Amino acid sequence: MREDLLEFSALKEHIQNFVASDAGMSALEGLGPFRSWDEAKRRWEMLEEMMDVMSSSEPLVISAIPDIHEMLGIHEGAILEGQDIITISHVLKSSARLKHAVEKTGVYLARISAGIDPLEDLSTEIDAMLDPTGEISETASPLLREMRTQYKSARTSVLAKLEGIIDSLRTKSVLMDDIITKRNDRYVICMRHDHPGQMKGITHDYSRTNKTAYVEPLSIIDENNELNQLKADIVEEENRILKGLTLLILSSAGLILNNLRIYGMLDLLRACAVWAIKNHAVIPRLGTEGINLMGARHPLLLERLGDLTVPLDIKMPEGKDTLIITGPNAGGKTVALKTLGLLISMAKSGLAIPVKPDSLIAPVGNIWVEMDTNQDIQHDLSSFTAHALALKHIYENVTQGDLVLLDEPGSGTDPQQGGAIAVSCIDALRKKGACVVATSHSDLIKLYGMSCPGVENAATAFDDTGMKPLFHLQYGVIGQSRAFEILESIDFPGNIIKEASAVVSRDAGSALSRAMEDISHAGEMRRQAACEMEQAALLKEKAGIELKEIEQIKIRNAMKYKRLIDKVEALANRPKAKDSAKEVKEVRSSEIALELEQIFKESDPGETLSIHKGSSVRFKGTETTGEVLQMYHDTVDVLFGDKRMKVGLEQIEGIKPSAGKPTRKKMLRVSASQQIVLPIKVVGMRVDEALPVVEKAIDQAVLSGQPSLEIIHGTGTGALKKAIRVYLKGLPHVKVISDGSVGEGGGNKTIAVFDVR
Structure with a gap:
């Protein structure tokens, strides 16, 4: 990219407004396109988490820590000032706080912050040795504490003696001012320049006008010497402590610099997230x-x-x-x-x-x-x-x-x-x-x-x-x-x-211009036609799907109607049911019934319902699946596990087989280990109450793989027994219908034996 023609640097200036720290500024300087898109995607993952954090009720706060690279780059043997060490300690604590805060945000941000080493031992050592102002603490060294005490005592003594000398000279008009000051790091008093003979002492300096002489009385020279010696000893002990802290810091310089790098990256991510939220930017x-x-x-x-x-x-x-x-x-x-x-x-x-x-x-x-x-x-x-x-x-x-x-x-x-x-x-x-x-x-x-x-x-x-x-x-x-x-x-x-x-x-216009206009117009017409064709194709596809659904509903209703009429006819053929038979005939000859029967005769139910030989199907109302072995007009033979059954097409629904495996291996194996259906008792029930109970029990018994089912209906008028047997005769998977044995109630019980191959 020649120069900065896309003004990427101007964009960085706007992001800079949201950067908090010098470390973040350093990270911003290096912001630019990555070598690979994999690196860009990793940064997106971090930025997306940071955008979520900055949009939350508890956005991340980053302290404005200073740049300490220069402090960590001092030459060998140099000693850091106390205030510089306090600054480094502040950076360490800010890094530790940021690590703790980011750990609770997201996976990718936490992964970055994990690289921050809090260096708590170093921070603790600095806090023990230095006051917040950078001064060495009284508790840093017993020797230092003792020397400071001696220094205070000696200084108090020197100042007291000088106060006495000033008092004794006030009546002699040789003082320019009655204050005690310092020259060359020694305590002196202010006297007239023509003071000789009034007090013995050493003149260390004169004022700019030469009217004031700064004199150290001979009587306090030894005490000033002692004071300066104590001060030198104190400075030496303080330097020893600062040198020790400096060595500790420099020994961890690599870790501190790594902390700064991560701190700057998180600060930059935060700034980029704030900019993105402000400008409704998204990750593409x-x-x-x-x-x-x-x-x-x-x-x-x-x-x-x-x-x-x-x-x-x-x-x-x-x-x-x-x-x-x-x-x-x-x-x-x-x-x-x-x-x-x-x-x-x-x-x-x-x-x-x-x-x-x-x-x-x-x-x-x-x-x-x-x-x-x-x-x-x-x-x-x-x-x-x-x-x-x-x-x-x-x-x-x-x-x-x-x-x-x-x-x-x-x-x-x-x-x-x-x-x-x-x-x-x-x-x-x-x-x-x-x-x-x-x-x-x-x-x-x-x-x-x-x-x-x-x-x-x-x-x-x-x-x-x-x-x-x-x-x-x-x-x-x-x-x-x-x-x-x-x-x-x-x-x-x-x-x-x-x-x-x-x-x-x-x-x-030129021929070229006219040709371009014609080509452009033709292209626009082609695009419009293609768009309309695409819309028409979508509408046609949608209509086809809806038509197929309607056909399936019609076929299912026709089959349900046929089976219902067959059952009702069977009931109506009982003795004393002549009127019912007449009503059934009237229903069968009605216009809607004839229409449904015509639909049923003219259609291929299996094709309409998308069920073919070899299809995977599910028995409606259950999770039992099987494979279609043989197709008839409105019934099929289905292999459920290792049991072959004849069922109506309206009783099953097609399912999609799992990819990559043979259909038969997907089937739910139905075995005797499943729950056996016990004999059912419908004594005292009306026909319309008993038949649904019998139907459900028959379905469960067949699917469980058991060979037969006992139905206890009692004797009564015989109407219930007859209705149940008429119903059983209409089921394709019922092979034999018989009374129970004499010892088990005889005609009070019907045994249905199933054709399960």
């Missing part, structure tokens, strides 16, 4: 190819204009590697180009980008940018030559998968020659495997975009009524430059516009 999806940035907004425009920033949809569909953007001047072509480049640079840097959720980017390699930088005066190059050298550099260095952004390539020279050069460059870059996005007014580039496969065209929208750009992209169309219209909108001198119009008549 990373695809294999294709770009679809929905509602993309340029970050710098967003900072300046806020919600007034017009969002762009920037697309390069899968299967295409080039996007040509055309349209009028000041219509937003370059903004779209810069927006795309900056957002992809941000994404590869692990940042959230201001787009709509679920936007897609391709994993591009390097990003190469060529934009107009005017004449290169420094190197004595014309605008065209500077462009050409930049294009040459890009072509020589671009590799497979790189993204090349070209703003008005081929400009600065003859339009036809410049356009031809630009087309050749775009084509050559594509042949090297690069994705190219270019803006242009050139007719040759527009024609290239319309005629070459793999190229997507877009135009910046223009309001023909208000004669102003709308700052969004329209895809599949070629944009007009509209130079004359724009000049008119800014009140450009009319006579000049008229003269220019006469030179290039808008009514007599």
